[in-house]
Amino acid sequence: xxxxxxxxxxxxxxxxxxxxxxxxxxxxxxxxxxxxxxxxxxxxxxxxxxxxxxxxxxxxxxxxxxxxxxxxxxxxxxxxxxxxxxxxxxxxxxxxxxxxxxxxxxxxxxxxxxxxxxxxxxxxxxxxxxxxxxxxxxxxxxxxxxxxxxxxxxxxxxxxxxxxxxxxxxxxxxxxxxxxxxxxxxxxxxxxxxxxxxxxxxxxxxxxxxxxxxxxxxxxxxxxxxxxxxxxxxxxxxxxxxxxxxxxxxxxxxxxxxxxxxxxxxxxxxxxxxxxxxxxxxxxxxxxxxxxxxxxxxxxxxxxxxxxxxxxxxxxxxxxxxxxxxxxxxxxxxxxxxxxxxxxxxxxxxxxxxxxxxxxxxxxxxxxxxxxxxxxxxxxxxxxxxxxxx
Amino acid sequence: xxxxxxxxxxxxxxxxxxxxxxxxxxxxxxxxxxxxxxxxxxxxxxxxxxxxxxxxxxxxxxxxxxxxxxxxxxxxxxxxxxxxxxxxxxxxxxxxxxxxxxxxxxxxxxxxxxxxxxxxxxxxxxxxxxxxxxxxxxxxxxxxxxxxxxxxxxxxxxxxxxxxxxxxxxxxxxxxxxxxxxxxxxx
Numbered sequence: 001x002x003x004x005x006x007x008x009x010x011x012x013x014x015x016x017x018x019x020x021x022x023x024x025x026x027x028x029x030x031x032x033x034x035x036x037x038x039x040x041x042x043x044x045x046x047x048x049x050x051x052x053x054x055x056x057x058x059x060x061x062x063x064x065x066x067x068x069x070x071x072x073x074x075x076x077x078x079x080x081x082x083x084x085x086x087x088x089x090x091x092x093x094x095x096x097x098x099x100x101x102x103x104x105x106x107x108x109x110x111x112x113x114x115x116x117x118x119x120x121x122x123x124x125x126x127x128x129x130x131x132x133x134x135x136x137x138x139x140x141x142x143x144x145x146x147x148x149x150x151x152x153x154x155x156x157x158x159x160x161x162x163x164x165x166x167x168x169x170x171x172x173x174x175x176x177x178x179x180x181x182x183x184x185x186x187x188x189x190x191x192x193x194x195x196x197x198x199x200x201x202x203x204x205x206x207x208x209x210x211x212x213x214x215x216x217x218x219x220x221x222x223x224x225x226x227x228x229x230x231x232x233x234x235x236x237x238x239x240x241x242x243x244x245x246x247x248x249x250x251x252x253x254x255x256x257x258x259x260x261x262x263x264x265x266x267x268x269x270x271x272x273x274x275x276x277x278x279x280x281x282x283x284x285x286x287x288x289x290x291x292x293x294x295x296x297x298x299x300x301x302x303x304x305x306x307x308x309x310x311x312x313x314x315x316x317x318x319x320x321x322x323x324x325x326x327x328x329x330x331x332x333x334x335x336x337x338x339x340x341x342x343x344x345x346x347x348x349x350x351x352x353x354x355x356x357x358x359x360x361x362x363x364x365x366x367x368x369x370x371x372x373x374x375x376x377x378x379x380x381x382x383x384x385x386x387x388x389x390x
Numbered sequence: 391x392x393x394x395x396x397x398x399x400x401x402x403x404x405x406x407x408x409x410x411x412x413x414x415x416x417x418x419x420x421x422x423x424x425x426x427x428x429x430x431x432x433x434x435x436x437x438x439x440x441x442x443x444x445x446x447x448x449x450x451x452x453x454x455x456x457x458x459x460x461x462x463x464x465x466x467x468x469x470x471x472x473x474x475x476x477x478x479x480x481x482x483x484x485x486x487x488x489x490x491x492x493x494x495x496x497x498x499x500x501x502x503x504x505x506x507x508x509x510x511x512x513x514x515x516x517x518x519x520x521x522x523x524x525x526x527x528x529x530x531x532x533x534x535x536x537x538x539x540x541x542x543x544x545x546x547x548x549x550x551x552x553x554x555x556x557x558x559x560x561x562x563x564x565x566x567x568x569x570x571x572x573x574x575x576x577x
Contacts, residue, residue, distance in 0.1 A: 010521075010540050011575045017517040018429035018541060024442050025428075029420045032449045033413065039453050040411040 070094075080118040080131050101153045105163040108146030113170055115139040116178040136178075140189075143167075143182050147192045164197035165267060172270040184278050194275070201271035203264065405466045409456060420449065427474055429541045434478050436522045444481055448474045468551045471542055475552070524574045528567075531555075535563050540571070 009015070020028075066087070073084035074091040082088075092111055099107050115138050122129045150163050171180040183190050401422065407415035427448050431441040451473060459469055528536060531553070538549040546564075550557045 009543070010571070013513075013517045014521045014575065015429075017514055017521055018432045020425055020428035020432075020442070020445070024445075025424050028424060028442070028446055028449065029417070031446060032420050032453075033416055035450055035453050036408070036416040037413065040408065040416075 077114065077117075079121050080135055081122065081125070081129070101149075102155060102159045104153065105146045105149040105155060105159075106166050108142050108149055109163065109166045109170055112139055112142035112146060112179055112182075113176055115142055116170075116176045119178055120175075139178060140182055140186070143179065144189060147189065147196060150196050151192065160196070161200055164200045165263075167193065168197065168201055168267055168270055168274070171274055180274070180277075184274070184281055187278075187282070190278055198271070198275075201267050203268070401470075402461055402466045405456065405459060406461060409459070423470070424449075426542050430471075430474060430537055431478060433521070433525065433537055433541050436518060440481075444478055447481070448477045451477055465548065465551075467544065468548050471538060471544065471548070471552055475537075520574070524571070527570075532563060532567055535560065536567055539564055540567070 010018070069084060070087040070091040073082070073088035074095075076084075078084045078088055092114075096104060096107060096111075115135055119132060119135045119139065122131050122135065146163070146167060150160065155163055167179075170176050171183050173179075183193060401419070404415045404419045404422070408419060424445070428441055428445045431444040431448070432438065435441050435444065452470065455473060459466065525533060525536065534553050535549060535555075538544045538552055539546075544552070546557045546560055549555075550560050553560070555563070
């Protein structure tokens with residue numbers, strides 16, 4: 001009977017005398033819980049509101065923290081292998097969304113410059129990095145989108161000039177060689193760039209917003225007049241500022257005008273180099289040689305051996321055919337190669353549109369059945385005649 | 391049966407939840423301790439109505455003092471039973487009741503005021519008087535150990551902390567008490 005004592009418990013009978021009644025326990029519990037509710041949970045609604053406030057504050061804090069990290073990642077321009085890199089890209093996306101449509105094209109160029117530097121950083125750290133292909137694609141997209149934004153938003157005047165100058169500067173900067181490579185390696189991209197910016201960049205005047213377009217002026221210099229053709233009609237760019245209104249006007253222009261003029265001349269030179277580089281690459285590709293070997297006097301000409309080689313036939317189908325027909329038909333024959341040419345400044349011209357000079361065929365070149373040019377001559381070959389109504 | 395470690399943890403967690411205003415935790419806490427607290431009080435006063443009042447006071451005091459309970463400073467069980475003992479002591483000071491032996495006379499009247507079966511009441515009365523007689527034979531130290539170990543069913547460590555005795559001497563006291571209980575209830 002008392003084995004339970006070994007467990008240090010009272011006998012059942014004694015224990016029962018110490019048990020409370022069920023009624024008391026229930027009453028006591030009710031009183032206890034009522035008192036508890038009054039002391040610890042006086043305002044249930046307020047507690048619910050407090051929970052909502054805490055949840056809101058948490059979400060807000062999360063947004064602030066994420067936004068702060070994104071701004072930091074963008075400002076610090078973190079590397080592509082950084083954990084903060086996705087935040088940097090997110091911030092860039094937000095910038096693109098919020099940017100004025102006239103500024104988007106330039107912003108895309110800035111992003112392309114960033115991608116280029118990121119690619120260089122990753123290549124230095126790990127040439128076999130898995131990040132490189134995606135970064136290269138992003139670079140291509142940024143360049144493509146920049147030109148696309150310029151087309152889509154129909155940039156005019158100063159905005160278009162700024163965009164073209166920025167992209168040309170990026171393509172001509174040795175530290176941003178990947179951008180040049182990207183443009184030169186994709187004929188379609190180059191064609192669109194040429195279509196949008198070629199006229200501007202080959203105009204050496206500081207007055208580039210269309211005043212000279214469609215006019216023919218006779219150069220008052222000893223050199224022959226430089227004549228180009230555009231779809232808007234023939235345009236002659238004066239060889240010297242003197243022809244743009246005489247010496248009186250030149251004297252009234254200040255230093256800023258001189259600087260602008262200098263910039264335009266420099267850009268025209270850069271553009272000619274870029275254009276020649278492109279032509280040489282096409283010809284080298286056509287001749288079965290590496291597009292990376294010849295710089296054709298283009299100055300930079302630095303290209304990566306890993307870049308895709310140009311396929312002249314495809315290039316012609318994809319660009320010339322489209323540009324010539326205006327309807328994207330890809331059945332253009334190789335004769336188009338012979339039918340196009342460069343202007344003396346390096347502008348790509350359509351031979352049939354050049355009203356002042358006869359077409360200059362490929363010198364010594366002959367298109368074979370395989371679509372290659374037997375004896376490529378880099379000069380005087382234009383691929384993308386200006387078409388359309390720009 | 392004594393609280394095992396999981397019970398201690400359980401009560402500590404319940405106390406924390408109660409401090410956060412968790413109603414269910416308070417309900418569960420009352421279910422765990424309600425019966426034991428009443429037995430503890432009943433073992434002191436042997437008057438059911440008084441024990442019920444004391445039990446109520448202890449639980450109300452628990453709510454008043456719960457804010458000052460710090461789990462980092464000690465076990466909730468020890469903290470609670472110290473609170474219960476002090477409440478009973480305060481009750482005696484206020485009522486100027488000093489001796490367990492003096493409380494025997496009112497027991498029968500208290501029981502008879504209830505609405506229970508007469509035979510049942512008589513059995514309870516007999517058992518209570520026997521327990522009261524036994525408790526009155528104990529010294530103060532043994533009474534404390536009896537209350538905490540046999541009525542509140544605390545562990546040796548908890549009783550040692552409440553009474554200020556070492557666990558070794560506590561085990562000796564418990565063994566002695568066990569023999570006394572066996573002798574008392576065998577007869």
